[in-house]
Amino acid sequence: MKDTPELRSIAIYSREELCGGYFVLWIWDDELSKQCSPGQFFEIRAQASFHDAWDSQRIPKLFKPISVYDNSGGRIGFFIKNVGAGTSALARLKAGDMLELIGPLGNSFPVVSGKRVLLLSGGIGYPPLSYLQKEIINHNLIFWLHGGATQADVFPCDEVWTVDGSIGKQGMVTQGLEDVIINKKIEVLYSCGPLPMLKQASEIAFRHGVEHYTSMEAYMACGIGVCHGCAVPIGSHDDWDYLRVCKEGPVFNANDVLWSEL
C-alpha cells in the first residue's frame, strides 16, 4: 500500500449500464492497478474546476468515496449507485470523460486461505466483496449471500434475499445468515452493506465464533485522514475511540466496532 496517494485525472475507458440506477465506470491505469487491494477505495469525482463550476452555475462538490469493484491487469472498475448530488454527477459521465481521483485509500481486507468463507453484502455493499472474491477464490471455499430492496438491487451471488420478495427469498438477508453459517460451517465472514445489516450480522457471527471483517461506509470530506468526519467507534465499552473509516478503515474487525454507539 502506498502512503502518498496522488490526485490524478484519468479518462473513463468505458461505462457499463446496470439496472436500477447502478452503473460501472472503467479506467485503465497500470500503476494504480498495482497499488490496489480488495477493500480499498478511491475518492472520485467528475472533473470540474472551480472556474468551470461558476461558468456552468454548478457549485463544486466533494469527492465521493467509491470502493474498487474490479481490478485486473490494469483495468479498475467502480460500481456506483446513483443516489445523490455527487453520484448523479458521476452518473452523467461517459467514456472519454475525465474522472478525478485520489487513491487507493484506506486499508484492505485481510486475506485468508484454506477457509470456508462467507461473503455477505447488502445493496451497494456488493462491489468491494466482488473484488475480494476474485482475489481469494482459488484458495478458499466461498459462499455469497446478498440482499437488496428489490430485484434491481441484486447481483450475481449464491443466495439472494429481497425485502419485497421480487426475487429469491423474501426478507432481510440477515434472516438467512445463521442457517448459512451453520450449514456451510463458515469460518470467516466478510461483510459490507447498510448499518443495520452489519450490526445484526456482527451479533450472529459473534455468537457462532466466526471471524468477521466488515467494510464500513461513512460520509467523508477529505478521504485522507485529516478532517475526522468519517469516524466510527472502535474498542471496548470501557475504552474506545472514534477511528477514521478513510484511514484506519474502511475494513474493521467487526468485534472491535462498538455497534451500540452507532
Added chain:
Amino acid sequence: MSIMTTKLGKLTLDSPITVASGTFDIENFHFINQKCLGAFVCKTITRYPKKGNPTPRLYESEAGLINSIGLQNPGLDLFVHENLPMLRDKLEVPLIVSFSGSSIAEFEEIMATLETQSGIAGYELNVSCPNVDNEGIAFGVDPEVIHQLCSRLCSITRREVIVKLTPNVTDITAIALAAEAGGADSIALINTVFGMAIDWKTGRSRIKKGIGGYSGIGIKPIALALTYKAANAVKIPITAMGGIYTWEDALEFFWAGASMVALGTANFIDPLSAAKLQEGLSAFLIEHRYSMRDIIGKCIL
C-alpha cells in the same frame, strides 16, 4: 521581500495564504508544496483528549459543508510528545498551534506548556467552535470574557496570538475590539456558521447532534461582510476565511481588509487549491504591479 509577503501582527510571512484549523494536515503536502503557505495552522487541541461528537458528523449541503466533529483531538500531552515533534521535523513554514479550553485557567495552562516547546510561531485561540458545549463558542460570544482571556494569555507569551472569532454573534466588532484591547496580535474570522440539514423524507437530522457548523462557498458573502466590518473596527491584522476557494475569492477578502486568507472546505474539494491560489494571486499581483500593501483594505464603495 517578495510581492506575496504579508505582515500578521508579530509575524512577517512569505505568503498571505494559510489553512483553516482542522481542514489540512501534513498529509496534504502530498498534493502541494509547503511553500505556498505562509503558515500552517494545526487542528485545535484541548487540555485532555476529546473523543469528538457522535456520528454522522458531516453533510454536504447545496452550497457547502456542515460538520460536527466536536474537536476530536489527542489532547495536549500527546500533542506535545508526538504531533509536535513530527510537525517540527516536517514543517518548512511557521507553525501556528490552535487550541481551546473550557476555562481561562485551562487556556493558560495549555499555553504555559506550549511556551516550553520550540518550533511554534504563534497561537490561535479557538473561541469559536460551534460543536462543543463548554469550550469554543461559549467564550467567543462575550466581549468581556474575550478581553480577559486575551490579556491573561498575551502577558505570558511573546509569540503571535491570534483570536479566532465566530460569526454567530450579534456584533462581531465588539468581540474584535475586545480581542484587540486585550492585546491580541491579530484576529482570524470566521469560524463556521450554525447550520443544519434534515432528510426531508424521514425527518431525521443529517447531523447526529442536530446543529453543526456550516462552511464552504455558501458562507462567502457572510465572511466577506464580517471581514470588512471587523477590518474597519480594529487596527490589528485579520486572517479571513469562509468560502474562499479561488484566488479571485481571496482578492475580495484582501480588498475587504484581510492581511491573510485561509482555505478550509476548499482543501477537501480540491487538494491543490492552496497551490492554485498562490499561483493565481502571484500572477495577478505581478500583472498589476501590486504588492499586498496596495490591496489590503482598499475596497472602494
